[in-house]
Amino acid sequence: MKMQNAKLKTTYLKDYQLPDFAIHSIDLHVELNEDKTIVHSLLHVERRLPQQTTPLVLHGEGLKLLSLRLDEKPLAQTEYEQTLQSLTIKSVPHSFQLEIVTEILPQKNTSLSGLYRSGKLFCTQCEAEGFRRITYYLDRPDVMSLFTTTIVADKAKYPILLSNGNKIEAGELSENRHYVKWQDPFKKPSYLFALVAGDLVKISDNYQTQSGRNVALEIYVEAQNKDKTDYAMQALKHAMLWDEKAYGREYDLDVYMIVAVNDFNMGAMENKGLNIFNSKYVLASEKTATDVDFQNVEAVIGHEYFHNWTGNRITCRDWFQLSLKEGLTVFREQQFSASMGSPTVKRITDARIIRTRQFAEDAGPMAHPVRPESYIEINNFYTSTVYNKGAEVIRMLHTLFGQAGFRKGMDLYFERFDGQAVTIEDFVKALADANGTDLNQFFRWYNQAGTPLVNVKEAYDAKLKQFKLTLTQQCPKTPDNLSKEPFIMPIKVALYDEKGTKIALECKSNLHKTSEGSFLIVDKETNEFIFENVPIKPVPSLLGNFSAPVKLSYPYTEAELVLLMLSDEDLFNRWDASQRLGTKAIKSLMKDHLADKSLVVPTTLIEAYRELLQQDIPEPALLAQLITIPSFHYVAENLEIIEVDALITARKTLVEVFAQSLEEELAKVYQACQEQDDGSLKNTSMSHRALKNTCLYYLVKAGAKWLKLAQAQYEKARNMTDKMGALSAINHSTSTLRQTLFDDFYKTYQKEDLVVNKWLALQACADLPNVLENINKLLKHEGFDIANPNKVYSLINTFAMSNPERFHDDEGKGYEFIALRVIELNARNPQVAARLLEGLTQWKRLDATHSALMKNALIKIESSGDLSEDVFEIVTKSLK
Numbered sequence: 005m006k007m008q009n010a011k012l013k014t015t016y017l018k019d020y021q022l023p024d025f026a027i028h029s030i031d032l033h034v035e036l037n038e039d040k041t042i043v044h045s046l047l048h049v050e051r052r053l054p055q056q057t058t059p060l061v062l063h064g065e066g067l068k069l070l071s072l073r074l075d076e077k078p079l080a081q082t083e084y085e086q087t088l089q090s091l092t093i094k095s096v097p098h099s100f101q102l103e104i105v106t107e108i109l110p111q112k113n114t115s116l117s118g119l120y121r122s123g124k125l126f127c128t129q130c131e132a133e134g135f136r137r138i139t140y141y142l143d144r145p146d147v148m149s150l151f152t153t154t155i156v157a158d159k160a161k162y163p164i165l166l167s168n169g170n171k172i173e174a175g176e177l178s179e180n181r182h183y184v185k186w187q188d189p190f191k192k193p194s195y196l197f198a199l200v201a202g203d204l205v206k207i208s209d210n211y212q213t214q215s216g217r218n219v220a221l222e223i224y225v226e227a228q229n230k231d232k233t234d235y236a237m238q239a240l241k242h243a244m245l246w247d248e249k250a251y252g253r254e255y256d257l258d259v260y261m262i263v264a265v266n267d268f269n270m271g272a273m274e275n276k277g278l279n280i281f282n283s284k285y286v287l288a289s290e291k292t293a294t295d296v297d298f299q300n301v302e303a304v305i306g307h308e309y310f311h312n313w314t315g316n317r318i319t320c321r322d323w324f325q326l327s328l329k330e331g332l333t334v335f336r337e338q339q340f341s342a343s344m345g346s347p348t349v350k351r352i353t354d355a356r357i358i359r360t361r362q363f364a365e366d367a368g369p370m371a372h373p374v375r376p377e378s379y380i381e382i383n384n385f386y387t388s389t390v391y392n393k394g395a396e397v398i399r400m401l402h403t404l405f406g407q408a409g410f411r412k413g414m415d416l417y418f419e420r421f422d423g424q425a426v427t428i429e430d431f432v433k434a435l436a437d438a439n440g441t442d443l444n445q446f447f448r449w450y451n452q453a454g455t456p457l458v459n460v461k462e463a464y465d466a467k468l469k470q471f472k473l474t475l476t477q478q479c480p481k482t483p484d485n486l487s488k489e490p491f492i493m494p495i496k497v498a499l500y501d502e503k504g505t506k507i508a509l510e511c512k513s514n515l516h517k518t519s520e521g522s523f524l525i526v527d528k529e530t531n532e533f534i535f536e537n538v539p540i541k542p543v544p545s546l547l548g549n550f551s552a553p554v555k556l557s558y559p560y561t562e563a564e565l566v567l568l569m570l571s572d573e574d575l576f577n578r579w580d581a582s583q584r585l586g587t588k589a590i591k592s593l594m595k596d597h598l599a600d601k602s603l604v605v606p607t608t609l610i611e612a613y614r615e616l617l618q619q620d621i622p623e624p625a626l627l628a629q630l631i632t633i634p635s636f637h638y639v640a641e642n643l644e645i646i647e648v649d650a651l652i653t654a655r656k657t658l659v660e661v662f663a664q665s666l667e668e669e670l671a672k673v674y675q676a677c678q679e680q681d682d683g684s685l686k687n688t689s690m691s692h693r694a695l696k697n698t699c700l701y702y703l704v705k706a707g708a709k710w711l712k713l714a715q716a717q718y719e720k721a722r723n724m725t726d727k728m729g730a731l732s733a734i735n736h737s738t739s740t741l742r743q744t745l746f747d748d749f750y751k752t753y754q755k756e757d758l759v760v761n762k763w764l765a766l767q768a769c770a771d772l773p774n775v776l777e778n779i780n781k782l783l784k785h786e787g788f789d790i791a792n793p794n795k796v797y798s799l800i801n802t803f804a805m806s807n808p809e810r811f812h813d814d815e816g817k818g819y820e821f822i823a824l825r826v827i828e829l830n831a832r833n834p835q836v837a838a839r840l841l842e843g844l845t846q847w848k849r850l851d852a853t854h855s856a857l858m859k860n861a862l863i864k865i866e867s868s869g870d871l872s873e874d875v876f877e878i879v880t881k882s883l884k
């Protein structure tokens with residue numbers, strides 16, 4: 005029916021074949037001009053198997069072929085064939101040189117994949133399949149080649165010309181043009197190629213590696229941002245040191261470059277020696293960035309740096325292995341961030357992503373294993389499952405082998421596969437071999453989709469002083485309809501008596517004791533564990549530190565959860581207990597709402613929170629997490645059917661009663677934090693600010709009299725964290741003060757693009773009746789630009805993902821708004837359009853009214869005309 009969809013083709017892991025050809029080296033010569041760019045490429049190609057006679061098929065997309073020569077002889081048109089996505093040369097010798105000249109139009113490239121313009125810059129994004137939009141090539145990760153890149157451009161407009169590796173030559177040319185030649189001594193796949201040209205300032209530093217080599221560190225930004233790179237530079241040095249200490253890995257080139265780019269689909273890209281970053285994850289000053297922004301900068305800088313070993317030196321054989329580099333690197337990034345700040349709060353943040361986004365993905369139409377079996381558009385598989393669940397899977401290996409065993413496995417992995425493109429099997433086998441074990445059952449985490457549900461039953465025998473736990477696992481059906489075999493998983497366990505004192509564990513079967521605690525090793529559909537010499541019926545603390553990415557249910561009473569929230573030695577599980585308490589209360593209020601009863605929050609719950617607020621908690625930021633009422637999405641993942649209105653009403657009621665009943669305690673804590681906060685970026689100060697701003701949010705909910713406090717904080721704020729804290733607190737208020745502060749904020753920061761994005765995002769998540777009208781106005785505001793992914797995510801995606809009440813509007817206006825934006829962005833930037841769809845994929849789980857409305861929105865997109873592969877795949881799979 006639709007022309008374009010005829011080309012849509014599913015790629016399967018089982019069809020993988022080694023490439024027929026190797027490309028030993030590629031010499032690129034890129035002539036950048038204002039109207040078009042000319043790319044000369046010289047390839048040294050060799051057939052892998054001499055007896056083969058297959059044609060050479062190169063990838064290419066949107067390219068204009070200007071000339072083609074094989075071993076210096078021009079090819080006649082009959083000797084090759086071009087399609088929209090390939091170039092086939094019918095007959096080639098065993099080993100040969102191929103010269104290709106193409107013309108491309110980066111100025112017109114709105115998809116931000118391949119070579120494109122961001123403001124006055126030229127830059128690239130080649131992962132996953134962007135290089136084929138620059139020149140014809142075997143654009144697949146298992147083709148690794150030596151790259152030499154010469155960039156030619158106007159000297160005044162583009163004084164800085166960057167590519168991967170080391171600079172080996174530079175010079176002047178006629179007509180005010182100049183060139184720079186780069187050579188990367190490491191073989192790499194094309195997705196790691198990068199090029200940047202523009203008028204940028206360089207911030208320099210250096211780092212001495214553990215073996216004594218000197219590495220130049222360079223961050224390139226637009227001139228007006230040169231005072232916002234200190235934090236990123238420090239973070240880079242911390243990351244380099246950390247990787248040497250934790251994994252014995254040091255950097256391998258003479259220079260490490262980072263460029264900040266305003267228009268970027270992803271967070272950042274680990275191109276060899278030349279990382280290209282979304283400016284959001286590089287630029288940060290106390291005037292413009294919040295504490296969370298600083299933490300994100302540190303994490304993303306670390307992440308991309310760690311890829312140099314896990315991703316670049318050892319890369320993926322094919323894109324099904326994406327988690328080989330991403331799951332592992334997210335895990336390394338998590339370890340790094342935990343070492344720099346609060347390990348508990350970091351763990352809570354990571355668990356929250358799994359429990360809201362990843363669990364939702366598993367329960368939706370796009371569910372896939374950490375290593376998918378098939379895809380239509382690989383860009384749709386840069387998912388929470390591949391990244392975040394992938395990291396959880398690595399974490400379980402770390403738990404099972406312990407720090408020393410895990411490190412032994414990683415050392416063997418680096419030793420065996422350095423310089424190669426490998427599979428997840430190769431990785432897992434290295435870990436197994438180093439520890440003298442097999443991981444065949446463990447591998448199910450990589451090829452079975454879905455969230456395992458672990459149901460725990462208890463039985464206490466007072467006479468025998470025995471406590472028995474029976475764990476039963478089950479994994480719900482996913483769209484692939486495959487049956488699931490039991491997973492192996494470590495479940496961290498501790499037992500407490502009624503006073504919150506730990507009981508020593510005596511258990512004969514399968515208890516794995518480590519320095520991090522004791523773990524039940526669950527590996528069958530049903531596992532039983534008997535604990536001896538248990539004096540009284542204990543309260544078990546289960547799945548401590550979120551030891552496995554599963555949903556665990558246990559028949560806790562409210563009193564037991566309060567006990568764990570107030571005294572569990574596993575700090576993560578204190579938070580977990582607080583979320584279980586909140587979820588339980590919201591579910592019970594929902595039931596009352598659906599039965600038309602009045603909603604009453606139990607006083608026992610409020611009293612428990614009161615005690616919590618009066619307790620001495622190890623860190624203020626942890627208390628901030630403990631008093632955070634579970635979000636809409638968090639509770640939704642615990643519901644069979646999401647009764648939208650009931651959930652919103654119940655949650656609001658709990659927040660209001662909490663705020664009003666605990667007003668006095670919250671005010672005291674606010675004051676105490678204010679006194680402890682010296683305004684610096686020290687961990688303790690950030691921790692106090694986190695708690696202070698959480699209290700302020702509730703205080704404004706408690707009554708209008710607290711608006712003055714928010715206003716005072718806004719006016720006296722020493723940093724963006726306090727400014728944003730005050731604005732967030734006031735964001736849902738109908739007071740006229742809200743508009744006054746929002747106007748002032750825009751006036752103050754209108755020249756700071758990243759801060760304007762915060763201003764857009766806050767308005768998008770305001771819980772106010774006219775929010776959609778306001779967003780429609782903002783679409784035309786000078787501070788918004790549909791071509792800029794950060795702005796689209798800030799205004800449009802924030803509305804879909806963080807404003808449940810208005811997104812799930814009873815007449816479907818919220819869904820329709822998103823559908824229209826997807827249609828608008830589909831042709832311009834398919835990756836960004838596809839990302840906006842996330843909120844619309846869950847319609848089967850909603851109550852009948854919302855489900856039908858959301859389905860209509862998807863149908864509207866489906867019937868809107870030619871869809872990109874990105875949007876087509878998600879919409880059709882969702883409607884199936």
Ligand SMILES: [Zn+2]
Nearest residue numbers: 307311330333
């Ligand atoms: Zn990554």
